[in-house]
Amino acid sequence: MLLNGTETDVLIIGAGVVGSALARELSRYQLRVLLVEKEVDVAFGTSKANSGIVHSGIHDHPGTLKAKLCVEGNRLYPQMAEELNVLYKQNGTLVVARDASECEMLGQLVNQGLLNGVSGVQVLGREELHRLEPNLNPDLAGGLLVPSGGIVIPFDLVYALVENAVANGVQLAVSTEVRQIRWEGGQFIVETNRGMVKTKYIVNAAGLGAAKVAGMIGDESFTIYARKGEEYLLDRRLEGYIQRTVFPLPTPESKGILIIPTVEGNIMLGPTAHRVDSFHDFSTSAAGWDEIFRFTQRLVPGLQASDVITSFSGLRAAGDTGDFIIRPSELNTHFIHVAGIESPGLTAAPAIARYVVELLEDAGLRMTAKRFFNPYRLVVRIRDLSLEDRDRLAVKCPAYANIVCRCEMVSEGEIRDAVRRGATTLDGVKLRTRSGMGRCQGGFCSPMVMRILMEELGLKPEEVTKNGPDSPLLFGNLRDNPSCPEKD
Amino acid sequence: MKEQAIDIAVIGGGPAGLAAAIAAAKAGVERIVIFDRQAELGGILNQCIHNGFGLRYFKEELTGPEYAARFIAQLAEYPQIEVKLETMVVELTADKQLITTSRRDGWNLYQAKAVILAMGCRERPRGAINIPGTRPAGVYTAGTMQRLMNIEGFRPGNRAVILGSGDIGLIMARRLTLEGIQVAAVLELLPYSCGLNRNVVQCLEDFDIPLYLSHTVVEICGEGRVTGVKAAPVGSDRRPILERSFMIDCDTLVLSVGLIPENELSREAGVQMEPSTGGPRIDTGCRTSVPGIFACGNVAHVHDLVDDVSEESRIAGIAAAAYVLGEESIANGQKRVKVVPGRNIRSVTPQEIVAGEPSALYIRVAFPERDVVVTAGSHRSKHRIVTPGETVRIVLRPEDIDFNAGVLPVAVEGGEVNA
Numbered sequence: 001m002l003l004n005g006t007e008t009d010v011l012i013i014g015a016g017v018v019g020s021a022l023a024r025e026l027s028r029y030q031l032r033v034l035l036v037e038k039e040v041d042v043a044f045g046t047s048k049a050n051s052g053i054v055h056s057g058i059h060d061h062p063g064t065l066k067a068k069l070c071v072e073g074n075r076l077y078p079q080m081a082e083e084l085n086v087l088y089k090q091n092g093t094l095v096v097a098r099d100a101s102e103c104e105m106l107g108q109l110v111n112q113g114l115l116n117g118v119s120g121v122q123v124l125g126r127e128e129l130h131r132l133e134p135n136l137n138p139d140l141a142g143g144l145l146v147p148s149g150g151i152v153i154p155f156d157l158v159y160a161l162v163e164n165a166v167a168n169g170v171q172l173a174v175s176t177e178v179r180q181i182r183w184e185g186g187q188f189i190v191e192t193n194r195g196m197v198k199t200k201y202i203v204n205a206a207g208l209g210a211a212k213v214a215g216m217i218g219d220e221s222f223t224i225y226a227r228k229g230e231e232y233l234l235d236r237r238l239e240g241y242i243q244r245t246v247f248p249l250p251t252p253e254s255k256g257i258l259i260i261p262t263v264e265g266n267i268m269l270g271p272t273a274h275r276v277d278s279f280h281d282f283s284t285s286a287a288g289w290d291e292i293f294r295f296t297q298r299l300v301p302g303l304q305a306s307d308v309i310t311s312f313s314g315l316r317a318a319g320d321t322g323d324f325i326i327r328p329s330e331l332n333t334h335f336i337h338v339a340g341i342e343s344p345g346l347t348a349a350p351a352i353a354r355y356v357v358e359l360l361e362d363a364g365l366r367m368t369a370k371r372f373f374n375p376y377r378l379v380v381r382i383r384d385l386s387l388e389d390r391d392r393l394a395v396k397c398p399a400y401a402n403i404v405c406r407c408e409m410v411s412e413g414e415i416r417d418a419v420r421r422g423a424t425t426l427d428g429v430k431l432r433t434r435s436g437m438g439r440c441q442g443g444f445c446s447p448m449v450m451r452i453l454m455e456e457l458g459l460k461p462e463e464v465t466k467n468g469p470d471s472p473l474l475f476g477n478l479r480d481n482p483s484c485p486e487k488d
Numbered sequence: 489m490k491e492q493a494i495d496i497a498v499i500g501g502g503p504a505g506l507a508a509a510i511a512a513a514k515a516g517v518e519r520i521v522i523f524d525r526q527a528e529l530g531g532i533l534n535q536c537i538h539n540g541f542g543l544r545y546f547k548e549e550l551t552g553p554e555y556a557a558r559f560i561a562q563l564a565e566y567p568q569i570e571v572k573l574e575t576m577v578v579e580l581t582a583d584k585q586l587i588t589t590s591r592r593d594g595w596n597l598y599q600a601k602a603v604i605l606a607m608g609c610r611e612r613p614r615g616a617i618n619i620p621g622t623r624p625a626g627v628y629t630a631g632t633m634q635r636l637m638n639i640e641g642f643r644p645g646n647r648a649v650i651l652g653s654g655d656i657g658l659i660m661a662r663r664l665t666l667e668g669i670q671v672a673a674v675l676e677l678l679p680y681s682c683g684l685n686r687n688v689v690q691c692l693e694d695f696d697i698p699l700y701l702s703h704t705v706v707e708i709c710g711e712g713r714v715t716g717v718k719a720a721p722v723g724s725d726r727r728p729i730l731e732r733s734f735m736i737d738c739d740t741l742v743l744s745v746g747l748i749p750e751n752e753l754s755r756e757a758g759v760q761m762e763p764s765t766g767g768p769r770i771d772t773g774c775r776t777s778v779p780g781i782f783a784c785g786n787v788a789h790v791h792d793l794v795d796d797v798s799e800e801s802r803i804a805g806i807a808a809a810a811y812v813l814g815e816e817s818i819a820n821g822q823k824r825v826k827v828v829p830g831r832n833i834r835s836v837t838p839q840e841i842v843a844g845e846p847s848a849l850y851i852r853v854a855f856p857e858r859d860v861v862v863t864a865g866s867h868r869s870k871h872r873i874v875t876p877g878e879t880v881r882i883v884l885r886p887e888d889i890d891f892n893a894g895v896l897p898v899a900v901e902g903g904e905v906n907a
Contacts, residue, residue, distance in 0.1 A: 233615070280711060282711075283621050283622045286620050289618060289620070309615045309616065387587065391489045401589045402574065402591040403576045403578070440613060442632075443613060443629045450640075461643075465625065470711065472625060473644070474643060475645065476643055477641050478643050
């Protein structure tokens with residue numbers, strides 16, 4: 001897709017959760033919006049490896065943007081999840097204390113929460129804590145329950161936001177990297193690998209690349225560094241073993257290593273938090289696992305290493321101010337930074353989107369609401385349907401009755417939908433459908449998903465990739481001219 | 489969507505399901521349905537295009553598809569067996585109610601009098617052994633690799649390292665070599681191969697493929713596609729010695745790191761599991777803890793030879809038929825003994841012996857030994873070598889078992905440890 005000469009009102013650079021939430025928010029107004037992403041698919045950067053926690057807001061320092069937008073974002077989640085048909089659950093957050101001195105620190109958190117506007121926080125004694133979560137270490141001395149804490153599937157949310165934004169008129173361009181930006185005659189001229197774009201406003205939501213993008217207009221007011229987090233996913237056999245997200249007491253560096261029940265019934269352990277030099281280092285390490293396992297064993301001794309089904313790591317795009325960097329550039333008010341969006345960025349995203357709309361309006365962009373905005377996204381998930389509904393659907397479209405991924409029960413119909421919704425790679429299908437995310441990790445379904453990708457997109461075997469052009473899965477056919485006749 | 493009543497539901501149309509269904513039909517059961525996810529019967533045999541199957545059962549050497557064809561051909565004689573292909577059983581209850589789905593028939597309910605679990609096994613993935621490193625394309629389990637090559641006709645790599653020297657890993661080493669995909673190394677965590685000795689010779693030695701015993705992969709490298717793996721020797725505690733690690737350049741890592749019986753449905757139905765095998769606890773009639781639910785083949789325990797699967801499954805089919813036809817009372821009245829694993833025993837299947845039933849025991853040892861005696865009740869048999877990679881199959885005579893004792897101790901004795 002060539003963009004040559006595309007003219008827009010707002011160019012959003014980066015289709016992670018922040019850029020996507022903003023794209024959807026802007027699609028409510030009569031504006032031309034272009035969302036560009038340098039990866040082959042949206043959500044393929046930091047958002048893909050997010051822990052998926054919808055934070056309550058008790059952890060953030062009062063008066064910061066983090067605190068304000070986290071609490072606001074948390075309140076926006078239930079309606080947004082409902083409209084977008086996103087997997088979200090308010091499972092509650094527990095902060096646990098190991099001894100009496102830690103119990104005292106819980107009080108400080110409660111007060112911080114109150115200042116931030118977090119209500120309903122309950123202080124729990126030892127017995128209450130273990131009544132709620134019987135599999136927690138019996139030695140834990142007490143804890144806090146924050147009912148508004150929740151969980152969401154982060155990439156599912158990004159896909160939903162983008163699909164809904166596109167349905168409401170936003171233009172999306174993946175595999176599109178911004179290379180140069182100049183201000184000329186009251187607008188930006190943006191050079192990308194796919195041609196030039198003219199735009200009146202730019203929102204820099206480039207995550208790890210945000211400082212580099214800022215540098216393109218000469219703005220060097222902040223730096224971004226990568227803080228790696230490793231996560232380990234456990235078998236769904238353990239569904240319900242821990243129901244609420246369990247936090248230790250926070251340290252100055254991070255919220256700590258957590259036990260996270262996912263909406264899909266897995267338990268996830270992590271993340272670590274270590275600064276790394278490379279923006280491409282997505283490796284996991286034996287040391288990372290040791291750190292996580294040793295720590296989580298103290299909170300939930302019954303978890304076993306043998307239940308790990310997969311691991312991954314992500315890089316947080318951390319800023320150098322300790323807070324989100326959301327403001328117009330000092331060099332050009334038409335250029336808005338949304339940078340340094342580390343935790344609680346996922347939670348804050350819908351509130352960040354609203355806040356940025358205000359900043360754009362302040363900068364002179366006229367916001368006229370569309371007469372028709374469709375807030376809903378529909379998606380078929382066989383797993384969530386009743387038997388009767390599944391059968392009714394199968395009559396209309398038999399592909400929904402053909403199960404391709406048996407671990408997660410994903411049908412051929414859902415996989416074809418995913419490709420039509422924008423997936424072009426094996427990982428793109430996996431993140432949209434969960435096919436290959438279960439306990440066999442794609443052993444059975446991946447050859448079938450590869451076939452569907454070839455069929456739907458007209459790809460040759462060597463063009464099927466895991467997550468982009470550098471990750472081919474196959475090197476063509478074993479033989480150029482198959483000697484065996486096709487079976488009848 | 490209406491409920492259909494059937495006599496026996498056979499879940500899985502691989503070697504186990506086929507042999508069980510045929511045996512049940514021969515015994516006089518009227519309405520048997522085999523459900524299979526794939527488009528063809530035969531299960532994993534269809535992608536096992538190498539030979540070596542059937543030496544015991546048919547006394548000749550067949551390929552996997554040929555072995556399966558022998559059973560599939562027999563189905564024509566048994567119209568009482570219905571085959572539902574591209575059909576997945578998604579739910580099974582202890583009352584033997586099944587929910588199935590397929591492109592052709594949509595979602596359906598079946599009520600069976602008996603169920604034979606014959607789902608086979610699946611491979612352990614990368615995550616299950618937690619290999620550190622990046623997440624590039626080019627990490628495949630051996631079975632996925634086998635499917636991509638033998639069924640789909642793709643070339644999944646150019647230069648591979650294989651982790652695990654079980655039979656599948658060994659066979660894939662030869663298969664890759666024959667297709668011009670270089671095998672840089674086969675790595676094995678243990679100080680010995682876990683495959684059949686004949687496979688070590690025919691698949692590695694004949695092709696000069698290096699086998700690194702007591703080695704493992706400590707890191708996967710490469711951003712988009714695998715560019716190499718870091719290998720390291722392991723100490724006697726099986727922990728890698730990182731300072732002696734070395735890189736092996738490759739674009740593909742093939743994992744052959746174990747099989748897990750596929751028992752999600754069994755667990756749903758409340759069948760009692762046996763931790764040492766990963767399968768349901770079964771007796772000599774392949775009966776599970778839930779009356780009317782039977783288990784055979786790799787769903788019960790991972791077999792070395794398909795011939796043993798066929799034999800065991802035939803017994804399951806006969807026992808399921810007896811249950812359906814109301815002859816089960818004969819077995820119910822019989823005395824039983826529980827197998828008690830002793831020295832150097834990792835697992836014994838079946839876990840319970842019923843008096844009057846043929847008693848073949850499949851024994852997996854915990855560590856290799858030379859010149860041992862395997863004892864089971866008053867059975868004694870000498871074995872020149874036992875290894876965890878090769879099951880020891882012994883057949884007990886009724887007089888070997890003291891049915892009044894309630895238990896049958898099984899052990900390996902008198903060996904030289906780690907010989």
